[in-house]
Amino acid sequence: DVKVTQSSRYLVKRTGEKVFLECVQDMDHENMFWYRQDPGLGLRLIYFSYDVKMKEKGDIPEGYSVSREKKERFSLILESASTNQTSMYLCASRPSDPYNEQFFGPGTRLTVL
Amino acid sequence: QKEVEQDPGPLSVPEGAIVSLNCTYSNSAFQYFMWYRQYSRKGPELLMYTYSSGNKEDGRFTAQVDKSSKYISLFIRDSQPSDSATYLCAMIASGTYKYIFGTGTRLKVLA
Numbered sequence: 001d002v003k004v005t006q007s008s009r010y011l012v013k014r015t016g017e018k019v020f021l022e023c024v025q026d027m028d029h030e031n032m033f034w035y036r037q038d039p040g041l042g043l044r045l046i047y048f049s050y051d052v053k054m055k056e057k058g059d060i061p062e063g064y065s066v067s068r069e070k071k072e073r074f075s076l077i078l079e080s081a082s083t084n085q086t087s088m089y090l091c092a093s094r095p096s097d098p099y100n101e102q103f104f105g106p107g108t109r110l111t112v113l
Numbered sequence: 114q115k116e117v118e119q120d121p122g123p124l125s126v127p128e129g130a131i132v133s134l135n136c137t138y139s140n141s142a143f144q145y146f147m148w149y150r151q152y153s154r155k156g157p158e159l160l161m162y163t164y165s166s167g168n169k170e171d172g173r174f175t176a177q178v179d180k181s182s183k184y185i186s187l188f189i190r191d192s193q194p195s196d197s198a199t200y201l202c203a204m205i206a207s208g209t210y211k212y213i214f215g216t217g218t219r220l221k222v223l224a
Binding site for chain 2: 009031041042045048058098101103104105106
């Protein structure tokens, strides 16, 4: 059974804190993604990684950075959390063929106070 | 104008009804079309996947793609309360890596 796991389901942080969201997949997929999901805006791509240590900015990378030191793990970092980063964060993975299915994790609901 | 437009709903139907969910898009390069289902407080999961134009059926679900009209549909027959979820369309063009998602339609099937 394929699995994408995220480190936390719910997280509450204060403005200015550094926040780490972790994602792990057990399918040996090359591609990994971080999205945020907001009502009325759908899923927006923050960052994409196509291999270890390789990354590309998505549509809304400002205020975020990522790290992929191992194939199975992709971390999203909020350097200095702000209230407008309150959102649902979804991680996904996919084989290198882009026309394959993306598998999503359960999501992390982050609230920044 | 967004690349993919999807009515957010909510759409409420009685159990047993036929449901039609739709997306329109503007980019004629899209070739691969998907429907994801997302239950409350869960990640999306793939429901249907079609390439180019035509129909695809899987049990109570039928996905339809009309590339000439830039319109895709998901039909659910004999809808059940367990079908209550948000349905997201997604599409990707050849030669690109990025899926483009609709905003999702919330569906409620009433028992």
